[in-house]
Amino acid sequence: MPLYLTEDQAMLRDSAREFMAAEGAIAKQLRHWRDRNCKDGFGHGLWKQFGEMGFTGILVDEADGGLGLGNVEAGIVLEEIGRNLTPSPFLITAVAVVEALRGSPLRERWLPGILSGDTVAALAVDEGPKHRPEAVAMQADRSGNGFRLTGRKQFVVQGASADFLVVAAKAAEGLTLFAVEKDANGLAIEGVRLADSSIGARIDFEGVEVDADAVIGEVGQGEAILRRVLAAGRAGAASEMVGLGSAAMDMTVDYLKQRKQFGRLIGEFQALQHRSAHLYSELEIARSATLKAQQLLDEGSEEAEAMVSVAKAKAGRTSTLAVQEGVQMHGGIGMTDEYDIGLYMKRDRVLNELFGDANYHADKLARLNGY
Template structure:
């Protein structure tokens, strides 16, 4: 499949770009909620607008009231979110959670609220300082007609605001995923402000009881559900990273065209031109890898698993290069809060860690290939 968007996808991109640049702009959203020390880190009013635009239903089947589109379209929205650093639950709720619940009986419980912009979801996977989904120690013991969950999770993005949390735990039958509702007895949630001003959470499960209806998929069949969520989340994060990197590059190039030093525009210096050209090339490769991963996911191709890791690693490295070059080429002023470039660096750091950093995915690809 060609690595470019169809006419319909271009129309979606133009719509999302205009909407995010206006309603999701940095001054209107990120700076506003950050300066107010908002406990959620995002505006619920904007989330309702996402729903009105149809964005929250992109991955939900038409039979369930959604648009029935795919990961390419979700990635288009996410790239524009990245361009504007728009704080929202879109990645966790409308992408990762929707993919996990799709095809299960729980879709009837949660999809209507997501479609209306009333429901926020989170994923509670990680337990240590790094993303290690193969090292889950939380236990779920059978109790009556359900289970009792005990353990701790951290880096639960939007966990403090979530109406439902997708929790991965080990049972006697194997890994199982549970949809735990807000306010469950024995659940303690501590909101933590992350580097980019979004809110993560540390969650403690002290014998949290859930009934059998909370199981996502089958008991012991959690790997299949988790893999769906992670593939969607990783590819979505890659798309957002491409947006972060592209906006950083555009901002930097504009600055090179305006800033003068020694009586000349600094953009005239050949060394900076070389660096800008190199950055552009890296971001285009990252965009192509991400689009390919999205297309393969939509096709259900077996090659998608590897390409998802390629996309997340490449987008992470390209975005990191973009924000580092951006801050450096802005000079000392790039480190001040007055200029937005520093905000892009902070968002890059969080997105790079989310769902695995470039080193994690490079190692994962090596293992896939027998190394």
Template sequence: MPLYLTEDQTMLRDTARAFMAAEGSIATQLRHWRDIGCKDGFGHALWKQFAELGFTGILIPEAQGGLGLGHVEAGIVLEEIGRNLTPSPFLVTAVAAVEALKGTPHADRWYPGILAGETVAALAVDEAPKHRPERIAMTAERAGNGFRLSGNKQFVVQGASADVVVVAARAEEGVTLFAVEKGAAGLDVEGVRLADGSIGARMRFDGVVDADAVIGEVGGGEAVLARVLGAGRAGAAAELVGLGTQAMGMTVDYLKQRKQFGRLIGEFQALQHRAAHLYAELEIARAATLKAQQLLDEASPEAEAMVSVAKAKAGAASRLAVQEGVQMHGGIGMTDEYDIGLYMKRDRVLAELFGDGAYHADKVARMRGY
């Protein structure tokens, strides 16, 4: 498929861009909720506005009230979220959790709330400082008609405000996913403020859940988890592209305004070369991300590798954008008054979410036989 948006996708992008700029700006959302110490880190009223525009139903099938669109469209919204650093549960709820619940009885239970912007979901996979889903140690032991979940999870984005958590645990038959409701017996949640001001959670599980909590088949969680993580990684890559693009735009604007030695610093050729290089890197990342989304929508066997390429490339390009941005802004780039530093903080969180560049480079190498 060509690496550009269709007419309908362009209209969606324009709608999302206008909405995020007007309602999801840094001043009205990120700074506001951060500065008042909001326990959720985002505005529930804004989440309902997402629903009113249909964003929360992008990946939900039409038969269940959604739009029945694909990962390209979800990525369009996420890129605009990245541009504005808009705090929302869109990535983990409307992308990752929706994929996890798709085609199961849990979809009927939770999709209506997601469509209405009333339900927040989270994904509990990581158990160590780094993303290593193949090393899940949390156990799920049969107990009567259910399972006893035992273990700890960390870096659970939106976990503190989630109504339902998709949990990956290891049963005797293999990795199994569970839908654990807020307030479940034996679930202890500790909210943690992340580097970018958003709220994650550490979770401790030591209780029994009903057998109905199983998502899919017992022992069949690896395939579902791979699909969920693929969706999450492609979404995170799209958000990183939006973040990096906006950081670059802010920096170029600053180069056109700041004077030094009697000249605009943007007239210095060395800075022009660096800006041009950054632009090229971001365009490569955008193309890789769009290709990954297209392959996911096609259910292509090449999707998994391309998603890792996109996540690694988007992470590298975004990191370059925020580093160059802070450096070219000079000392003021380190102050909280200027937004460029907020982009650097968000970049660091997104880079780690669902695996950093080193993880995905290694993953691609292994898939290619190295």
């Protein structure tokens, strides 16, 4: 497929851009909830508006009341979320968790709330300091007609606000995914404020009992589902980082056109022009890699997994370049809270770690190619 948006996708982009700029702006959302020390880190009213706009149903099949679109369309919304640093459960709930529920009877229980913007979900996979889904150690032991979950998860984004968790654990038959409700006995959730003011969670599972109906898919067959979930999440995070990097670049270029030094606009200095041009080209490459990854996911291509890792690594390194160049070109004020550029740097750090950083995906790509 060509690496540009169709007419319908361009209309979605325009709609999402207008909505996020008006309702999801930094002053109206991120700063508002951060300065009030909000326990959720996002506004539930905005999440309801996401539902009214139809954004929450982008990946939900039409038969289940959604729009029946794909990862490309989800990425369009996420790029605008990244551009405005809009705090919301969209990436985890409406992309990763919706992908987990695809084809499961549990979708009848949870999708209506997600579609309306009333339900928030979280993905509990990571257990160590880095993203290593292949190293899941949480135990799922048979207990009666269900399972007993024992272990600990961390870096669970929106875990303290979630109505339910999608949890990866090891049963005797192999990796299995479970839908665990927030009020389950033995569940201890500790909310933790992340660098970008969003809220993650550390969660202890102290013998949490779930019945067999909580299993997503088949017992021991969770690896294939988790691979699909992580691919959607990684591609979505890449889109958000492309939007973040683009906004940081635009903000910096505007500053270069206004700031004077030695009687001249600093944007006239050739060295800064070269650095800005280089950043622009890197962002376009990252955007193209991300779009290609999402197109391959929507096609069900065998090449999708590798391209998703390319996109996540490239978008991560490029967004980091964008915020670092932005802060440096702003000078000392770039490190003050008064200017938004520093907020982009903080969000970049969290998104880079979410679903694996550039080094993780470079290694993954090498292994996929036999190295």
